[in-house]
Amino acid sequence: MKKTLMLFLTFVVGLLGGFILFEFIVRIVLRQMDTFPVMFIGALSMILPLAGGIAAVILGKRFSNKTRQD
Numbered sequence: 378m379k380k381t382l383m384l385f386l387t388f389v390v391g392l393l394g395g396f397i398l399f400e401f402i403v404r405i406v407l408r409q410m411d412t413f414p415v416m417f418i419g420a421l422s423m424i425l426p427l428a429g430g431i432a433a434v435i436l437g438k439r440f441s442n443k444t445r446q447d
Contacts, residue, residue: 380441383437383441384434384438387433387436387437388430388431388433388434390433391426391429391430391431391432391433391434392426392429392430393426393429394429394433395425395426395427395428395429395430396425396426398429399422399425402421402425403421
């Protein structure tokens, strides 16, 4: 149960990190360009938070396994 909760919280933090990265990219690009494709914004808004969550869970599993072996 403890490991499941840890992985869930890691996933939530990864989602937030991916969303922050998305906002950062969109704000920089909107300052550089006058027009920005709506489909690109939509794709980034779905992909980056999910990718951040998955990457955070993978890293969380990897580091938790390394700490148990030590």
